[in-house]
Amino acid sequence: MEQTDNAHVQRYLQRLRDASTDLPAGTRNELLDNVRTHLAETTTGADEVQIRNALDELGTPEEIAAAARTETNPRTPGERLYDIATVLTLLAGGFVAPFLGWIAGVVLLWNGPRWNVTQKIIGTLAWPATATLTLGTVVTLNFVNHPAVFLMAVLAMIILIAVCVHLLVAAARTRN
Numbered sequence: 023m024e025q026t027d028n029a030h031v032q033r034y035l036q037r038l039r040d041a042s043t044d045l046p047a048g049t050r051n052e053l054l055d056n057v058r059t060h061l062a063e064t065t066t067g068a069d070e071v072q073i074r075n076a077l078d079e080l081g082t083p084e085e086i087a088a089a090a091r092t093e094t095n096p097r098t099p100g101e102r103l104y105d106i107a108t109v110l111t112l113l114a115g116g117f118v119a120p121f122l123g124w125i126a127g128v129v130l131l132w133n134g135p136r137w138n139v140t141q142k143i144i145g146t147l148a149w150p151a152t153a154t155l156t157l158g159t160v161v162t163l164n165f166v167n168h169p170a171v172f173l174m175a176v177l178a179m180i181i182l183i184a185v186c187v188h189l190l191v192a193a194a195r196t197r198n
Contacts, residue, residue, distance in 0.1 A: 028065065028073055030070075030073055030074060030077060031061055031065060031073065031077070034061075034077050034080075034083060035054070035057070035058060035061075035083075037082075037083035037084070038053070038054060038057060038083035038086060038087065039054065040083075041083045041084045041086070041087035041088075042054070042083075042086075042087040042090060042091075044091070045087065045090055045091060045094060046094065049090060049094050050090075053086070053087075053090050057080070057086065060080070061076065061077075061080075064076040101136075101197055102193075102194075102197065104130075104134065105134065105136060105189075105190060105193040105194075105197075106190070107130065108127065108130040108131050108134055108189075109127075109145075109186045109189050109190050109193075110186075111123065111126050111127035111130055112124070112127030112128070112130075112131060112145055112148070112149065112185075112186060112189070113127075113182055113183070113186045115127040115149075116149045116153065124149045124150075127145075127149075128145070128146050131145045131146065131189075132146075134193070135196075136192065136193040136196035136197060137189060137192055137193065137196075138192075141188070141189060141192050144185055144188070144189075145185060145189050148181065148182055148185040148186075149182065151181075152177075152178035152179075152181050152182055153178070155174060155177075155178060156171070156174045156175050156178045159171050159174040
């Protein structure tokens with residue numbers, strides 16, 4: 023039985039197509055052609071057990087696509103440092119230089135390649151939203167030492183830290 027007729031091989035190739043959709047078209051086509059050729063050479067005339075063994079030896083389609091992704095976009099040592107610096111600037115920038123620090127963090131965030139648009143919007147709005155909530159509480163109560171102001175400030179810090187952790191986790195997932 024020719025390898026292209028085997029259901030296991032077809033499912034494997036489909037999984038590889040699905041796992042490699044984010045690769046550049048040329049890289050993806052070359053990868054699929056190479057795997058298809060390799061499977062044709064190793065599984066033509068093979069029985070079911072030999073075909074399964076050949077597929078197992080290749081590794082999962084997701085692993086192959088991840089390896090191709092790494093080759094296409096190799097990681098640099100500064101990626102993690104950039105992500106951490108971005109998140110720390112977003113978190114602390116508003117305290118160090120109230121408006122300019124936040125702007126610097128937002129610029130780093132929007133130039134960072136590891137966050138999607140939703141994450142960038144959340145990161146952008148976290149500081150102004152929490153500052154507005156805290157200042158709104160101060161103005162409403164007209165008393166800075168009120169316990170509600172303290173609680174609002176603590177809640178604001180928790181929200182900011184949660185957003186920063188979310189951004190770091192998202193960046194780590196994208197890097198891997």
